Amino acid sequence: MKTLFRLLRRLVVLVCIAAVLLMALPPLAREADRLLYPRKYSRQVEQWAAEYNLDPLLVYAFIRTESGFDPAATSSVEARGLMQMTEETFIWLRSKIAPDEGLTFDELYDPDVSIRFGCYYIHLCMERYGGDVATAAAAYHSGWGTVDNLLRMEEHSSDGQTLKGFPYNQMHHYVEKITASYAVYTRLYGG
Template identity: 65%
Template sequence: MLILTLVIVQLPQILRQVQEWRYPRCYAAEVEGWAAAYDLDPLLIYSFIHTESSFDPEAESSVGARGLMQMTEETFYWIKSKIAPDEALNFDSLYDPDCSIRFGAYYLKLCLERYGGDIATAAAAYHSGWGTVDALLENGQYTRDGTILAEFPYTQMAHYVQKILERYQCYTELYGS
């Protein structure tokens, strides 16, 4: 009986620890710093890192995207021209957590600004590119107002957006907004 009582008393704490293990906040200094610099919710950045690389700084996708926030070479050099034109960085720099989070957070900020702060549409753009999302926004079938996607017609895009939103909800419920 004593053991059962202890388990019942400890269960909420155990469940929270399991959730914290499932939704970690690795690279907290980098995430918090770049979130503040770009006026982003750090929990949203954690959601993207979790989805993109599962916190593996050496992650590389089948299309060659690299690092914690999985950026392609073309996007890396475009962002570098905007935020770090004089810095000695190259595509391999994305394996460094600080660089990956810095560049990924900046790109996420641009996506959110471009799509009116809508997380789902910004996530679709982060995943599939602005050109793809802009083309969908021109089609009234996928948007109500021409600025936010109401539907995500591509399976990979829809799955990605769903994962981002679910993880962001979990991070928010676990750690607060």
């Protein structure tokens, strides 16, 4: 009889431990996800996302995808900073939003400059492509000319405004990363 009571007591303890673990796992998993999908540079992201009418969570998705939140990141094509902008794109955007500021390409390593310019470029892409995140992401990555050409082809766009597929491997992979990351940010931090 004592053996049966001991076994029952152990079973109750194990059931209690299992219940506690089951209750603790979702919050722990959520915290692990938050470590993998951080909101670094939140002051700058919130400021520039508001300035350019963007969802800050989308901006975090771009930064995470582009640089992994490394402000010193430089790509193989010399794109720089958190939002990985090329010199040509930087000069063009500077002429639009900061023509008198004397900013240099090297200043894209400054998180505030990179996020400011990156947010403006995302804003332009979203505006140009009717707010479609995937098409805008394709344009951010591959350029407006490439996306505009694809939009003219019926096999890639039925409406001439959004892409229904991404025919180039790098573009496809990039758009998938942005949209998946944005979905996770929205799940973790959205309203």
